[in-house]
Amino acid sequence: MEELIRELEELKNKYAELEEKNSGLELERQKLEKKVAYYEECLRLSRHRQYASSSEKSEADSRQLLLFDEAENESDVKKPEPTVCEITYTRRSRKGGSKPEDDFEDLPTERLEYTLSEEERSCPECGGKMHLIGYDERREIEIIPASVKVVVHAQGIYGCRRCERENTHVPIKKADVPAPVIKGSAASASSIAHIMTQKYMQGVPLYRQELSFMKEGIKLSRQTMANWLLRAGKEWLYPLYNEMRRKLLEEEILHADETEIQVLREPGRASRTKSYMWLYRTGKYSAYPVVLFQYQETRSSSHPIKFLNGFRGCLHTDGYAGYGRLGAEIRRCGCWAHVRRKFHEGIQAVPQEEQPTCASQKGLEYCDRLFSLERDYAKLTPEERRVKRLEQSKAVTDAFFAWVSNTPALPKSALGRALHYALEQRPLLETFYLDGRLEISNNMAERSIKPFVIGRKNWLFSCSPKGAETSAVIYSIIETAKENHLKPYEYLKYILENMPNTAPERYHTILPWSKELPCHCKLKEQTDSTAGDNDESCDHASDAGVNDSAE
Numbered sequence: 001m002e003e004l005i006r007e008l009e010e011l012k013n014k015y016a017e018l019e020e021k022n023s024g025l026e027l028e029r030q031k032l033e034k035k036v037a038y039y040e041e042c043l044r045l046s047r048h049r050q051y052a053s054s055s056e057k058s059e060a061d062s063r064q065l066l067l068f069d070e071a072e073n074e075s076d077v078k079k080p081e082p083t084v085c086e087i088t089y090t091r092r093s094r095k096g097g098s099k100p101e102d103d104f105e106d107l108p109t110e111r112l113e114y115t116l117s118e119e120e121r122s123c124p125e126c127g128g129k130m131h132l133i134g135y136d137e138r139r140e141i142e143i144i145p146a147s148v149k150v151v152v153h154a155q156g157i158y159g160c161r162r163c164e165r166e167n168t169h170v171p172i173k174k175a176d177v178p179a180p181v182i183k184g185s186a187a188s189a190s191s192i193a194h195i196m197t198q199k200y201m202q203g204v205p206l207y208r209q210e211l212s213f214m215k216e217g218i219k220l221s222r223q224t225m226a227n228w229l230l231r232a233g234k235e236w237l238y239p240l241y242n243e244m245r246r247k248l249l250e251e252e253i254l255h256a257d258e259t260e261i262q263v264l265r266e267p268g269r270a271s272r273t274k275s276y277m278w279l280y281r282t283g284k285y286s287a288y289p290v291v292l293f294q295y296q297e298t299r300s301s302s303h304p305i306k307f308l309n310g311f312r313g314c315l316h317t318d319g320y321a322g323y324g325r326l327g328a329e330i331r332r333c334g335c336w337a338h339v340r341r342k343f344h345e346g347i348q349a350v351p352q353e354e355q356p357t358c359a360s361q362k363g364l365e366y367c368d369r370l371f372s373l374e375r376d377y378a379k380l381t382p383e384e385r386r387v388k389r390l391e392q393s394k395a396v397t398d399a400f401f402a403w404v405s406n407t408p409a410l411p412k413s414a415l416g417r418a419l420h421y422a423l424e425q426r427p428l429l430e431t432f433y434l435d436g437r438l439e440i441s442n443n444m445a446e447r448s449i450k451p452f453v454i455g456r457k458n459w460l461f462s463c464s465p466k467g468a469e470t471s472a473v474i475y476s477i478i479e480t481a482k483e484n485h486l487k488p489y490e491y492l493k494y495i496l497e498n499m500p501n502t503a504p505e506r507y508h509t510i511l512p513w514s515k516e517l518p519c520h521c522k523l524k525e526q527t528d529s530t531a532g533d534n535d536e537s538c539d540h541a542s543d544a545g546v547n548d549s550a551e
Helices: 002-051 070-074 087-094 161-166 189-200 206-215 222-248 302-307 321-325 336-348 352-357 359-376 382-405 414-424 443-459 465-483 488-501 504-510 524-529
Strands: 157-159 172-174 253-262 274-282 291-296 313-316 330-333
Touching: 157 161, 189 206, 189 222, 189 443, 189 465, 189 488, 206 222, 222 274, 222 291, 222 465, 222 488, 222 504, 253 443, 274 302, 274 443, 274 465, 291 302, 291 443, 291 465, 302 321, 336 359, 336 414, 352 359, 359 382, 359 414, 382 414, 443 465, 465 488, 488 504
Parallel strands: 253 313, 313 330
Antiparallel strands: 157 172, 253 274, 274 291
16 A cells, blocks of 8 residues: 555656646747747848838838839820920919929020021922911920030230330239139039039949040049049038038027948948948928038947037937937937837738738827828918827827837837837927927938938948048038029039139128029029029029049
């Protein structure tokens, strides 16, 4: 009997051991299942980023632009050809209607008349002389590729014949001549402005411009073009950049963002080390729109602290923690577009059949509701918008954060990261209630930095810090010109023509918002809206990427 009891005890112990082992295996199985689910999420997100559309719209546009079949995809045989009408007729026909997609009204017109010779004017019936009844007109748009020519500036030098005969000293006078953009160089204002806009606005690297010039029979090396950009930027664009920075720091609302840039020859750093291009810009309601880029070797918070020294107000940023050290005089405003983006990623991380009902979809709907309300407030004054936000938007955000706090999720999952980001950023995301001029997103900064990001895909890297700094200044001038409704090429050309002949205390007359800028620098819409206030500026209107190895 005692032996049976011992055997029973042994069996109980073995059973307990098996139960404990089974419990451990169950826990291990659950851990492995969570890990597999996490890896599946990562795989789906990776595939989505690599192959799917980058758009975050709730209803994706099914229309896709195909690079090689663009002509076939974009053509519309039913669309009527654009016409070049008389100004009076075109303007009358537009009243109450929308502006046509193709508009050639403001283009210069050249008239070619084809007439019969005297011998050909004899009537085939009676032999009498025929007279001109009228013209059957056909209008065409002619595009002339860029032409290059050498302009010789010959400065007249004058001496006195009488002094030559009678005196030992002969006075010399010289005719006035415009100062060159770069002394001892063949560079002109138009050539430098063209190279700048091609590289920094159209994304054409200098080596491609070199090849393009070569096909036209022009030998202009990328090294020469790089030297022109570096010297012109240092001598003439930096002073304007500093003036624009001073104006930017006087604002009450700013936006900031940063993106990567690769610079090869940085002292003491490997060529593949990441550097950063920082962006700072004014808000929607600024009277003097400014967009400034700044190159820095790192992403350290010391850079915005130094650049924004003297600024007092609200700063729109993303969730980067480095902006949190700016000081009490700067109040940060969070970005709801980044919150929405993380929930959008959460939707893409789950299987397609589960996406319509997943928790991330609920978070996305809250964000969409918030952006929809902002579209409804678009035409309100800032004060009216502030009141509406407190009445309507606050209820949405309160419900959103209550939902976020009560939604369970694995910390490392896409949903978990989205929920954590929203809760962590909550104080910054609710800042927009304070002022109707504030935005609910940092999209203005992201739109302004986009031309640099697109250009980077073409020229890939900068070779030196000096080139990266010059690129930042040129991007700043071009993007600020666009914000002020200027033609970048014409404005750059005007800067380079006039600054060498302008005293430093008059540089403020060349800034992008100056009333003294000539009409040919401005887009037509801006010229029309300011014609009554700025007619005098038309009187003095003239007709008048750094080297891939130095960028």
